[in-house]
């Protein structure tokens with residue numbers, strides 16, 4: 425294992441569209457920048473690379489730019505572990521760990537899928553919708569497999585498209601939102617012509633509104649899914665089931681740093697600055713809204729954090745345009761309260777530690793649930809069950825504890841050492 429410490433003027437966490445755009449904008453000022461991401465390649469979720477991927481021009485453009493900028497260093501396969509003292513983060517890679525000192529910070533940590541537990545969700549062959557898309561990009565063969573998708577939001581459609589491109593058969597696309605709300609969204613799409621065109625290209629004959637998963641069944645692996653469609657209960661045979669209920673902003677680093685949160689996302693001002701001076705946030709961690717909003721907020725944060733407020737302010741209009749789109753999406757795909765009934769008392773909520781709903785349903789919050797059970801204390805550190813339990817049980821937002829991700833002992837030792845050193 426190597427010790428590798430770094431210092432920079434600007435640290436950017438996350439190399440998705442927001443982080444890449446922030447780096448390119450900030451780099452124009454000549455400051456020294458590090459962009460850190462836990463994936464092996466830059467691109468984030470939408471531009472995730474893999475053996476079965478042909479990256480779109482937008483992704484290639486940003487990757488080329490980052491490669492050519494002499495003042496930007498990319499630290500891939502690196503996860504944030506903990507802040508250690510003022511303006512210092514401990515990180516870990518496969519063969520190294522160390523401390524990054526910075527003067528300013530932009531959080532571009534994106535979002536993850538919200539997974540809701542239902543009977544059978546831990547069967548082999550059941551995954552998140554975005555997770556299935558990521559598996560396919562990594563080369564998972566799905567040719568001729570019957571694949572059911574359920575949940576909510578545009579990611580279901582993107583995942584269905586990935587399935588079809590890879591030769592799989594979509595047998596069900598169950599969207600929980602009612603037709604009326606989606607119709608309203610569709611009628612307003614003329615303001616975003618590319619989105620309107622995209623909505624036509626993503627249509628699928630198996631798309632059903634007002635439908636949600638009830639249970640999955642099978643011997644050792646999923647074989648069929650039961651779905652509520654309006655008043656009907658139907659079952660559909662399948663080889664895989666992919667479920668996602670929208671996106672949850674990755675706000676854990678911001679919470680640990682004491683940044684204020686608005687609803688589910690990091691609170692930012694017009695410069696994308698958080699409630700803490702010198703800490704900015706852009707992209708989906710500052711509000712779920714798609715890659716266009718991620719790109720424009722990334723640019724604003726990059727310019728503002730590098731002192732170019734004039735250039736940042738020029739982009740406010742474009743940000744307003746995409747924020748309006750994001751609000752429309754949020755309204756259309758708002759989760760129905762009846763989904764709170766998806767889990768039965770014996771359904772596992774925390775699959776890392778085998779904790780069922782009935783073991784935590786009396787707890788007032790996550791902290792109390794941890795005292796009664798090991799909910800959220802496994803490998804994912806509550807990234808899956810934390811969001812699900814908040815939705816199901818209306819728990820208040822909990823500040824995560826460090827380390828933010830499982831780490832080697834030799835890295836954890838540096839948590840104490842780093843905090844002792846002067847910045």
Ligand SMILES: Cc1cc2nc3c(=O)[nH]c(=O)nc-3n(C[C@H](O)[C@H](O)[C@H](O)COP(=O)(O)OP(=O)(O)OC[C@H]3O[C@@H](n4cnc5c(N)ncnc54)[C@H](O)[C@@H]3O)c2cc1C
Nearest residue numbers: 438440441442462468469470504534554707708714715718
């Ligand atoms: C699973 C999934 C699939 C998606 N697929 C599509 C799609 O096909 N089409 C579409 O239009 N939209 C898709 N989206 C929506 C997509 O997230 C956004 O449109 C866009 O990618 C947001 O850009 P971003 O830069 O804000 O965040 P992201 O693209 O999410 O990038 C954030 C990056 O930060 C990294 N990161 C987060 N926390 C840490 C940490 N603590 N340490 C180190 N690195 C960290 C993440 O690994 C990621 O690479 C998907 C979302 C998800 C969750």
